[in-house]
Amino acid sequence: MNHLEITNTPVILGLNNYSLTGKPIINQQRTLKEVASIYQDQEVAKQFPDDTIAYTVQAWMPVAEGTSGGLFFGASTIMPGKVGTEYFMTKGHFHSLGDRAEFYWGIQGKGMLILMDRDRNTWAEEVYPGSLHYIGSEIAHRLANTGNENLIVGACWPSDAGHDYDEIARNGFSARLVEEDGNPTLV
């Protein structure tokens, strides 16, 4: 940047659909098949068509992953749907630097933020447009779409947080969010 120069930000957030445009933007897509192993009924998950998208993530990473002191900004879209009684959801993770926190906020649709501490206590917060969620140190987090439209959730996290997917891949969360009598319930 030159002294006294007035510039344009390289990334724009569409306030109607919360999509990011500009550079550099990362676009991630997870098919249901790819994440089938997170569901109780993996066989049912594997039977969905190859092109069924479970969720997408857009992110602006202005600095290299792992940089200390920076921030990343993202928006996740979880599609509506269920595998048996279990709602479409993200893989979920602890941060690799476990003490790195994160903000989530609801933008569109409805869902649950499922949280688990290192002692494997699991609880959830309702997500809806305007709900704001502080995910503290050493807390695993996962989003589930409990509605029938796309669930869109914003996120902001430290650039050195990293993602530890292994722990959840190995041991899962200690509870699952399923529909029981028409209501989302942790079991």
Ligand code: PAN
């Ligand atoms: C989010 C998540 C996003 C996708 O940006 O990465 O919702 O979920 P998974 O990473 O668990 O598949 C975040 O929490 N970043 O730290």
Ligand code: ZN
């Ligand atoms: Zn995270």
